Amino acid sequence: MAEFEKSKMIQGRLKIFLGYAAGVGKTYEMLEEAQQLKKRGIDVVVGYVEPHDRPETTSLLQGLEQLPQKAHYSDIFVNEFNLDAALKRHPNVLIVDELAHTNTNQKYHKKRYQDIEVLLEAGVNVYTTMNIQHLESLHDVISRLTHVEVQESVPDSFFDRADQIELVDIDPEELLERMRLGKIYSPSEAQRALDNFFTERNLTALRETALRRMTMRMSVQQETTEKLLVCFSGSPTSKSVLRSAAQLAHALSGEIIALYISRDESDIPVVVKENSRLAEELGMRVVTLYGEQRGDLITEYCKAQHITKLILGSGRTSWLAKIRYHGSLIDQLNQELPSVDKYIIPHKKVHRHTSVKRNTSTGVGLKNIAVIMAFLTLATLVGNLYVLAHIASINIVLIYILTVMFVSLLTHTRWSGALTAVLSVVL
Secondary structure, three states, rough: OHOOOOOOOOHHHHEEEEEOOEEEOOOHHHHHHHHHHHOOEEEEEEEOOOOOOHHHHHHOOOOOOEEEOEEEEEEEEEOOHHHHHHHHHHHHOEEEEOOEEEEEEOOOHHHEEEEHHHHHOOOOOOEEEHHHHHHHHHHHHHHHHHOOOOOEOOOHHHHOOOOOOEEOOHHHHHHHHHHHHHHHOOOOOOOHHHHOOOHHHHHHHHHHHHHHHHHHOOOOOOOOOOOOEEEEEOOOOHHHHHHHHHHHHHOOOOOHHHHHHHOOOOOOHHHHHHHHHHHHOOOOOEEEEEOOOHHHHHHHHHHHOOOOOOEEEOOOOOOOHHOOOOOOOHHHHHHHOOEEEEEEEEOOOOOOHHHHHHHHHHHHHHHHHHHHHHHHHHHHHHHHHHHOOOHHHHHHHHHHHHHHHHHHHHOOOOOOOHHHHHHHHOO
C-alpha cells in the first residue's frame, strides 16, 4: 500500500500492461489488479476502458467507480476519456485503457499518452495498456514483420519513463483459439482478423519482439558505458535511421544523441523539424551544428563528447566530395575516428507498382545517356582544340579517361562507365 499512498503533489507513477496483440488479456489483468487495490482500501477509479463487450473483462468493472466517458463531438456522442473529470476527481490510481489511442475530441491533446502526462504531473498514479506494435522505435520492424503499417504510436521516451511494465503473455495458438471462439471480436470481425493480421506467423513475430524489448529493459544498467551519435537530415529515410538507432541504444543500454548539420542558420525545413521531433520522442537529445564540412563537424563533435558508436544512413556522397576528401564521408570518418564503431543503416526500399518502376528506370536511363553525351561532346571539342594546337595525342587519351571517370561518379551505374569507355575509343 505504501507504493500508492496519496500523492503530495509529487510525480505520479506509471504502470503499463504490455501485450503483443489484442486479446492477450491486458485490460483483464489491469482491472483485476484494480480490484485488488480497491480491496486494500486504495482510492482507484476507472477513467476509461475500451468497450469490447467481453463478458469476463466487463465483470471486473463491477464495484469500481467510473468517470463519465461520453463526449459531445461534431454533433455526435463518442466514448472518450474525460481529462477534466479525471483531474477534478484526482484519485490515487486511475485506470486508462489504450495508451496509443488518438483522441477524437482534441480539445487539449492529440494523443491519449499526452493526457496521461498531465495526470502524472498532477500526482495521479496511472495504470494503462498498449501493444508492442505501437512503440515508435519498432514501427519499421513491425512493418517488415507483419506487412501492416501501424498508424498510432507511443514515443519511446514516454514508454521508458514507466515505473513498471508488466508483460501480459499467452501462447499464439491459445490466442488464435480465443479468436475463433469469438472471445475477442464478433464472428465477422474475428474472421477478418484471422484472414489478415491474426496469423500464427505474425503473432509469433510480435510476441518475440515484445519479449526481446522487455529483456532489453530489464538488462539496462544504472551507469551507461556506451555513448551513441546518430546523424539525420531531411531525407525520408532518416526516420528509419532514427528508429534503428533507438533500438541499438536500447540494446546497448547507452545514451544517444541525434545530430543535424545545417549549412547555415536560415529556416530549418519542415521535414527536418519533423525528424527532430521524432528523435525527441525516441528519447534522444537533439543537437544542431552549422557548417559546410560535415565530416569535420561530426569528427570534432564525436571527440568532444567521447562518442563510442556512430550511426549513419547509407546516403550517397557527391562526386565532388569524393574527390575533395579522397573518398566518401564514411572513408573520412574511418580515418579520423578509428576507435569509434560505425553502423550504416541501409535505405528502406519503397515498394512501387511495376509500371512505376519501369517509368522511373527509363527516366534514370535517359538522364544517364544525356550525361554521357554531354561529357563525350565536351571531351571531343577539347580533343579537337588539342589537335589544332598540335598537342600530343596522349593528352587527348587522358581527356577521354577523365571523362569515363566523371561519368561513372555521376551516374553510379556500371553500364554508363562501360558505354562511355567504348564510345571514347571510337571517338
